Amino acid sequence: VIPQLVIEAALFFQESGLSEGINIHLEDRETQYAVRGSPDLLRQVFMNLLDNAVKYSDADSTVTIRPWIQKSTNHFILEVRNYGPGFRFDEAELLFKVGYRSEQAIKRVASGTGLGLFICRRILMEIDASIEAEYSRQNREVIMRLRFPNWEVM
Numbered sequence: 001v002i003p004q005l006v007i008e009a010a011l012f013f014q015e016s017g018l019s020e021g022i023n024i025h026l027e028d029r030e031t032q033y034a035v036r037g038s039p040d041l042l043r044q045v046f047m048n049l050l051d052n053a054v055k056y057s058d059a060d061s062t063v064t065i066r067p068w069i070q071k072s073t074n075h076f077i078l079e080v081r082n083y084g085p086g087f088r089f090d091e092a093e094l095l096f097k098v099g100y101r102s103e104q105a106i107k108r109v110a111s112g113t114g115l116g117l118f119i120c121r122r123i124l125m126e127i128d129a130s131i132e133a134e135y136s137r138q139n140r141e142v143i144m145r146l147r148f149p150n151w152e153v154m
Contacts (some may be wrong), residue, residue: 001154002033002042002078006065009046013054021060024050028067032154033076037127045123045131048116049144053082056108058140076151080144084108086135087142095133096121117144 003026010024017024035042053063066079087095087102094100099114121131128150134143 002035002067003029005039005043006046009043009050012047013050017054022054022057023062025062026065033067033151034154035076035127035148035151041123045120048120049080052116053080056084056105057082058084076148078146082142083140084142086140092133
């Protein structure tokens with residue numbers, strides 16, 4: 001059940017985020033979306049995404065987790081949105097390659113292995129789900145979008 005796994009991951013990063021003035025907000029805590037897959041592996045996906053979101057967010061901003069259903073495909077979509085330096089357009093797919101770190105990530109934070117998003121993609125592929133990255137230079141918004149074609153409401 002997605003909200004529970006997201007909340008567990010968010011609690012882990014809430015304190016470190018607050019030290020930088022970064023809040024984590026889950027838009028819909030009530031709807032019990034469920035997907036097939038290992039809860040531990042899915043929790044790891046959310047841990048990796050929230051770790052990146054908090055690590056690379058601007059101070060005094062909000063990381064927003066937005067679950068919704070895409071009407072045209074009937075896919076369950078979960079977006080993790082934050083505001084920060086982002087990445088170049090041509091890096092969007094490279095972010096999921098093993099060991100790759102964006103130019104902005106290297107400049108901003110010294111630590112990191114470039115494995116987190118690679119691991120996320122591998123886990124999601126195992127359950128026929130996907131992940132994509134988007135960045136808007138205009139408003140400095142980073143969006144990590146997870147797409148689950150197989151889901152249900154509990």
